[in-house]
Amino acid sequence: MTGDAERLARVALSVAAEPGDDRLLALVDRLGPELVHDQLRTEGALAPRFHGLEPARVLADAERAGLRFVAPGDEEWPRSLDDLGAVAPLQRRGGVPVGLWVRGPLRLDVLAGSVAVVGSRSATTYGADVAAGIASDVARAGRPVLSGGAFGIDQAAHRGALSGDGGTVAVLACGADRVYPEAHRRLIEHLAAEGAVVSETAPGGAPMRIRFLARNRLIAALATGTVVVEAAVRSGALNTANWAGRLNRHVMGVPGPVTSASSQGVHQLVRTGSATLVTSGPDVLEVVASAGEHLQAEPRGAERRRDRLSHVQLQVLDAVPVAAGAGAESIARAAGLAVSSVRATLGELGGLELVEPHGAGWRLAAPARE
Amino acid sequence: MTGDAERLARVALSVAAEPGDDRLLALVDRLGPELVHDQLRTEGALAPRFHGLEPARVLADAERAGLRFVAPGDEEWPRSLDDLGAVAPLQRRGGVPVGLWVRGPLRLDVLAGSVAVVGSRSATTYGADVAAGIASDVARAGRPVLSGGAFGIDQAAHRGALSGDGGTVAVLACGADRVYPEAHRRLIEHLAAEGAVVSETAPGGAPMRIRFLARNRLIAALATGTVVVEAAVRSGALNTANWAGRLNRHVMGVPGPVTSASSQGVHQLVRTGSATLVTSGPDVLEVVASAGEHLQAEPRGAERRRDRLSHVQLQVLDAVPVAAGAGAESIARAAGLAVSSVRATLGELGGLELVEPHGAGWRLAAPARE
Numbered sequence: 001m002t003g004d005a006e007r008l009a010r011v012a013l014s015v016a017a018e019p020g021d022d023r024l025l026a027l028v029d030r031l032g033p034e035l036v037h038d039q040l041r042t043e044g045a046l047a048p049r050f051h052g053l054e055p056a057r058v059l060a061d062a063e064r065a066g067l068r069f070v071a072p073g074d075e076e077w078p079r080s081l082d083d084l085g086a087v088a089p090l091q092r093r094g095g096v097p098v099g100l101w102v103r104g105p106l107r108l109d110v111l112a113g114s115v116a117v118v119g120s121r122s123a124t125t126y127g128a129d130v131a132a133g134i135a136s137d138v139a140r141a142g143r144p145v146l147s148g149g150a151f152g153i154d155q156a157a158h159r160g161a162l163s164g165d166g167g168t169v170a171v172l173a174c175g176a177d178r179v180y181p182e183a184h185r186r187l188i189e190h191l192a193a194e195g196a197v198v199s200e201t202a203p204g205g206a207p208m209r210i211r212f213l214a215r216n217r218l219i220a221a222l223a224t225g226t227v228v229v230e231a232a233v234r235s236g237a238l239n240t241a242n243w244a245g246r247l248n249r250h251v252m253g254v255p256g257p258v259t260s261a262s263s264q265g266v267h268q269l270v271r272t273g274s275a276t277l278v279t280s281g282p283d284v285l286e287v288v289a290s291a292g293e294h295l296q297a298e299p300r301g302a303e304r305r306r307d308r309l310s311h312v313q314l315q316v317l318d319a320v321p322v323a324a325g326a327g328a329e330s331i332a333r334a335a336g337l338a339v340s341s342v343r344a345t346l347g348e349l350g351g352l353e354l355v356e357p358h359g360a361g362w363r364l365a366a367p368a369r370e
Numbered sequence: 371m372t373g374d375a376e377r378l379a380r381v382a383l384s385v386a387a388e389p390g391d392d393r394l395l396a397l398v399d400r401l402g403p404e405l406v407h408d409q410l411r412t413e414g415a416l417a418p419r420f421h422g423l424e425p426a427r428v429l430a431d432a433e434r435a436g437l438r439f440v441a442p443g444d445e446e447w448p449r450s451l452d453d454l455g456a457v458a459p460l461q462r463r464g465g466v467p468v469g470l471w472v473r474g475p476l477r478l479d480v481l482a483g484s485v486a487v488v489g490s491r492s493a494t495t496y497g498a499d500v501a502a503g504i505a506s507d508v509a510r511a512g513r514p515v516l517s518g519g520a521f522g523i524d525q526a527a528h529r530g531a532l533s534g535d536g537g538t539v540a541v542l543a544c545g546a547d548r549v550y551p552e553a554h555r556r557l558i559e560h561l562a563a564e565g566a567v568v569s570e571t572a573p574g575g576a577p578m579r580i581r582f583l584a585r586n587r588l589i590a591a592l593a594t595g596t597v598v599v600e601a602a603v604r605s606g607a608l609n610t611a612n613w614a615g616r617l618n619r620h621v622m623g624v625p626g627p628v629t630s631a632s633s634q635g636v637h638q639l640v641r642t643g644s645a646t647l648v649t650s651g652p653d654v655l656e657v658v659a660s661a662g663e664h665l666q667a668e669p670r671g672a673e674r675r676r677d678r679l680s681h682v683q684l685q686v687l688d689a690v691p692v693a694a695g696a697g698a699e700s701i702a703r704a705a706g707l708a709v710s711s712v713r714a715t716l717g718e719l720g721g722l723e724l725v726e727p728h729g730a731g732w733r734l735a736a737p738a739r740e
Contacts, residue, residue: 018704018706045706048703049703126627126629129629130628130629180692180693181693182693206691206692206693206694206696207691207692207693208688208689208690208691208692208704208734209687209688209689209690209692210688210689210704213688254628255625255626255627255628255633255637255640255647256625256626256627256628257496257625257626257627258500258624258625258626258649258650259496259499259500263625264649267625267647267649270625270640270647271646271647271648271649271653276641277625277637277640277641277647278641279628279634279637279641280628283641317579318578318579318580318583319578319579319580320578320579321576321577321578322550322576322577322578322579323550323551323552323576323577324576326576333418333419334388334578334580336388336415364578
C-alpha cells in the first residue's frame with residue numbers, strides 16, 4: 001500500500017486531471033504525485049479543479065459505492081501498466097495512470113497472462129461467434145479476458161469468457177461506478193459481481209472520445225496479447241492494437257471474408273505484419289503462451305486413406321491414371337517398379353477401393369481422386 | 371532454337387521419362403540431354419521405353435495436333451523455369467523440365483510477370499468470386515494469369531482473366547493435347563485458342579497424381595507470384611505454394627471465414643509467415659510489382675466528418691460526453707481550452723450535427739458517436 005499522502009495526491013490527480021493526459025503523467029513519473037499535486041493545485045490551468053476537492057472524501061464515497069483505488073506500489077497494482085511510462089504518447093494520451101478505480105472481486109494483479117479480445121461495435125454474427133469462442137477457450141485455459149464492455153465484439157468476448165467459467169474484466173471509459181452503454185447494465189453489473197469493472201476515469205466521470213482513447217492504451221497494456229476480431233478501417237480497436245504493438249505485446253487478428261468491411265481493418269493489420277493471424281482459441285493460446293506451452297499439432301485435415309498405405313502402395317497409386325484406365329505394364333513404367341509387384345499392389349489397392357478396373361486396365365476410384 | 375540432335379534427345383526423354391523425375395533431370399542438368407539419352411536408351415530400367423521411340427515422328431505428330439515443343443535455349447523458353455535447377459526436390463519431383471508441350475498462341479516468354487491463382491477444386495462461391503475478381507484485375511493490369519485448368523478456383527481464375535481481357539495459361543498434368551477434367555473441354559479449348567495450354571507430360575499422357583505434383587512446381591516457377599484463394603489443409607494448392615516459397619516467389623493467401631474448412635490451409639500459410647495476406651487484385655499487384663509500382667493508398671474507410679474539422683473543433687468534440695449532457699465549462703475543463711472558445715465551437719459543431727443539446731448541456735449527436 002502506498003503512503004497515505006501519496007495515495008491522496010493520486011486520488012486528487014485522478015479526479016482533477018483527464019485520464020491519460022500524457023504531459024501530466026510524465027510529470028508524475030519524474031517528480032512524484034505529491035509534488036505534482038502541490039504544484040498544480042496552486043498554479044496553472046488545472047488549479048480551479050482542485051478547489052474544494054477532498055480526496056479522502058472521494059475515497060470514502062467510492063468505497064461506499066463498492067469501488068477501490070489501486071495505485072502503483074499497491075500489492076494489487078498490475079505491473080504491466082508500468083510499461084506505459086516507456087512508450088511515446090498517441091493522440092496526446094499516454095503514461096502510467098495515477099491509479100485505477102476498480103469494482104469487483106477480481107484482483108488486477110492476476111491479469112499478468114490475460115488476453116484482450118476487442119473489435120467492432122457493429123460486429124457481424126460471424127465476428128461475435130468467433131470472439132465468444134476465442135474468449136471461452138482463453139478463459140477455460142485460466143487466462144482472464146479483457147475487453148471494453150461495448151456492443152458487438154466486446155460484449156461477445158465478455159459473454160464468451162463467462163461461458164468458459166473464466167475471469168473477465170471490462171475496462172471502461174466512464175467511471176467504474178457508471179454503466180455505459182446503458183443497454184449493458186446487466187452485463188456490466190454481472191462483471192462487477194463476478195470479475196471486475198476498471199477505469200482510469202474517476203467515479204462519476206462521463207464517457208467521451210479522449211477517454212476511450214486513454215482507455216484503449218490500458219487494455220493493450222494490461223493484456224499479454226490483444227486479439228482484434230473484426231474492425232473496420234477506422235475502428236477504435238485498431239487504436240488498441242496500435243498500443244499493443246508499441247508496448248511489445250502480442251497483436252493478433254482474426255480474418256474474415258475479404259468482402260466484409262468489418263474485417264478490412266484486421267486484414268490490414270495482418271497484411272502489414274502488425275498482427276499475427278489467428279483463427280481460434282488454441283491459436284491465440286499458442287501465441288501468448290510461454291515457450292513450449294500450448295503448442296498445437298499442425299492441422300492435418302481429415303485422416304485420409306493414403307496415410308495408411310505402404311510406400312510401394314503409394315508409388316503405384318500415384319502412377320494410376322485419374323480418368324482413362326492403364327494396364328499394369330504402363331503403371332509399372334510410370335512408377336518405376338517391377339510389373340509383378342505392381343500387379344499385386346493393384347489388387348491390394350482395389351480391395352481398398354482406391355483403384356478400379358476400367359477398360360483393359362485400372363484407374364483411380366472416386367475416393368482416391370481428390 | 372536448340373540444335374536438332376539435342377532437341378530430339380529432349381523429345382525422346384520427355385516421352386520416355388516421367389515429368390519432374392528429379393534424378394533424371396539432375397542428370398540432364400549435369401551431362402546434357404544427348405548424353406543422358408544415349409545412356410538411358412541402352413541401359414537401366416527406362417531402356418525399354420526408348421524401343422521404337424522416334425522423336426522426330428513424335429514432334430511431327432504433335433505439330434499436326436497444334437502442339438509445339440519449347441525447350442531450354444529456345445527463344446520462347448521461360449527463363450524462370452531454370453530456377454528449378456537450384457531447388458531441392460519435393461516428393462521426388464523437381465528439376466528443370468527437358469521441355470514443355472504448348473498449345474495456343476500465347477508465348478511462354480511473356481510469362482515473366484505472370485501471377486498464378488490457384489486453390490481448392492471444391493471452392494465455395496465466395497472463393498470462386500474472389501479468385502475471378504483477382505484474376506480479372508491481374509489480367510487487366512497486363513499480367514498473364516496461370517492456373518491448372520481444374521474445377522473450382524482454377525476455373526474461376528481462368529474465367530476471371532478472360533473477363534479482364536488478359537492472357538491466361540493452363541498448366542496441365544495430362545498431355546497438352548488432352549482435356550482433363552472432361553467437363554472443362556470448352557474452357558480448355560478456349561484457352562488453347564486464346565492463351566495457352568502447357569504441359570511437361572508428353573502428348574497423349576494421362577493425368578496421375580505424380581504428374582499433378584510435377585505440374586504444381588511448374589506453375590510456381592513460371593509465375594512471379596502465387597495466390598492461394600481457398601485451400602483445405604491438404605489441398606494440392608499448398609504444394610504449389612510450397613514450391614513458390616522455395617523458389618523465392620511471392621506467396622499470397624486470401625483469407626476467409628475461420629469457420630470455413632476451405633480457408634484453413636490458407637490461414638495456416640499466412641499464420642506461419644509462408645504467405646502474405648491479400649484481399650484484392652490491387653493487393654496482389656502491389657506485392658508482385660517492382661519497387662514503386664502499383665502502390666496503393668492505405669484504405670481510410672469512408673471519409674468521416676471528423677476529417678473536415680479544425681484542430682480546436684476536434685479537441686472540443688473529443689471532450690463532449692457520449693450520453694449525458696455536459697455544460698460548456700465542464701467540456702472546456704476536459705478539453706483544456708477557454709470556455710468562450712468552447713462555447714463558440716460547440717455552436718459550430720451543433721451546426722454540423724455533431725453535438726446536440728441535452729438537458730442543460732451538450733452531448734454527442736448520433737453521427738459523431740461511432
